[in-house]
Amino acid sequence: MKKEPLIRLVKRDTLSVPKVVLIYAIAIVVSLMLSALICSLFSSKNPLAFFEALFNGALGSSRRVWLLLQDSALLLGVAVALVPAFKMKFWNLGGNGQILVGCLAAISCMFYLGGKIPDPLLIFIMTVASIAAGAIWGVLPAIFKAFFGTNESLFTLMLNYIATGLVAMFITIWVKSGSGVLEPLKAGNFPKLFGNRYLLTVLVFFVLTILMFIYLKYTKHGYEISVVGDSPNTAKYIGIDVKRVIIRTMLISGALAGIVGLFLAGGIHHTISTASANNMGFTAIMATWLAAFNPLIMMGTCFFIIFISRGMVEVRGSFGFTNDSVANIVIGLVYFCVIACSFFITYRVVFRKSNTKNAEADEVKGDKKV
């Protein structure tokens, strides 16, 4: 008789919503408590000060609240850009590059046209240029994937390096002193909305998120994306032009990432560096996965990720950490706990019992219990 393995994983029936919420909440609280302990081990502060600093850093003043919202909106923008591609199981790892070329296109307009044409016209041209640049950076790997079956993950990753190289090259051309630092440009800066410099960014990406939710859930395009993602052969069989869907979706994905670049250039930094994308292209991947590719839930996951990272800046300062390694450990730990608990929400672990029949009986009961 074949022996049953010692440990095996069983897929759970869907858990009730309050239970899922409770599990996530416990995971987050536990991970933060662990983090507090770790931070206090490395400094003279007590663990409670960790929570004070974390919340204070994220929410302690109106400036901090707005920055939290702005950074969440930007990350959400990238997540919204990536999500149609991911739903199609097109692994777009090129978010950073697509943001960067969008930003570079806008900065180029500001640099060459600034002062020569009125600002509203300039901002319009910047918008078109950023969207086009992002879309090109997104569609290149899609074309190769659709027609030559190339691996999109590697392709998009490589395009990140090319984008970084392009930015470095243009900075060298523009900054004749050789310092590698482009001074913030005065032309083509986005206007403040009601005297608030953060509001425009927050609103735009909020609206884009809603639109993406509708696009994926209620339009024919959205349906095609999910069919191609689930099974390209089924898609072919029911008459969906798979190539067309891949290319169209990546045009949208790249263009949206380009818009994030546009806001970095025109709305926030007014300058560019090779690090302008701030690695959001990768961070956003986690935000989309944790949200199970649902744009509305992504609002929560992006907010959470930025909340922790902004809070940790304050923790670093008040705990006297003079590098970011402890903060990175903490952020990693929180992510780890959240991801681990999403695993245990989907599966449960079953240990071998001496009597197989009993085990099976337990299993059935267990499913009812949890």
Add this chain to the structure above:
Amino acid sequence: MSKRILSLVLVAIMLVGAIFTLSSCNGENNGDGEKKEDIKAALICLHGDSSTYDKNFIDAFKKACENKGLDEDHYTIITDIPEGTECYDKAADFADDGYDVIFADSFGHEAHMIKAAEEFEDVQFCHATGTKAHTEGLSNYQNAFASIYQGRFLAGVAAGLKLVELYGDEEGKVTDENAKIGYVGAHPYAEVVSGYTSFYLGVKSIVENVTMEVRYTGSWYDETAEKTTAEALIGAGCKLISQHADSMGAPTACENANVPNVAYNGETGKNTFVIASRIDWIPYFEYMLDCVMNGKDIADDWTGTLENGAVKITALGDAAAEGTQAKLDEVAAKLNDGTLKVFDCSTFTVDGEHLTKYLADVDDAGDFVPETNVIKTENGVTFFDESSFRSAPYFDIRIDGITEVN
């Protein structure tokens, strides 16, 4: 659906936290009053203490605050702040929090510090390596740097003596092949050019026929690029390496290849370490804190020197040649009394000619057009007068004997 509710709950938890912290944190208003003992100071760094450059600021800032009686509740160091609007955000955030003086350590922080200075007139904003304080006309924005070229020159002398020890014949002559050294630079920028030229002139004062190859990494901190660039230089026949980049990349490459290394901003702890020059920021930080405590203006441009203790050379490493210390003491004395000028125009040529006039872009108005003649003659010595028109270096001349690759 379940996750949608989850996200709502998360937001709710965080908002509760917000109310809790907002109510517990009312900010400290120091009120007015000229003499402030109870000040708060902040340091903004581009990288953390794994970068030798930033570590140099961090250590000095802690020490200076300690010396001036500021405990840990009265100073904050924040690292890993990029050279974008993040710097303004953080500086403004410190100002919101009632800090009296805020210092940023990286060149690209300047525009953002100026923006914060314009907004918070009662707070002092100070910045290392910047160029704009003397033209910007803000009373609460200042630059600071040091005549690090003096330190680099001394380090160059130690490097020259090392070359002689390794490769010199009876008369101390080194063959052209062995008199080739390498330099890993960050950006092709005046700060770096001034640094490597003064280092080169230091070596040249000992080894007349020395040549130097310079390669850039395009980044102030890129450990891998610095290591591979140093390896490439060693591969190209360089017998000694120095660097102006902030990681341990180049020192590690030198250690692996057993090539002597002259460092910047601190000892590397390697066997191949000869010497390092560094800026000691304690004198400036103490001066800055004193000014703020006593309600005095901080100088627009502050330049540290060998004499005022801001330019330092470290203790000699194991790899240093015998007799180096005595020679360094002798050269330092001459630099201090002004009889020796680092950029003495008779010691170097540009396209085969000695300089008699040179315009530099001292005002840095963004046009990249030079406007100030920086060649001076004093006591019969014609020299390039570095760091006296403003604290940040403006020597950006490529002199004969040095080749820039890439």
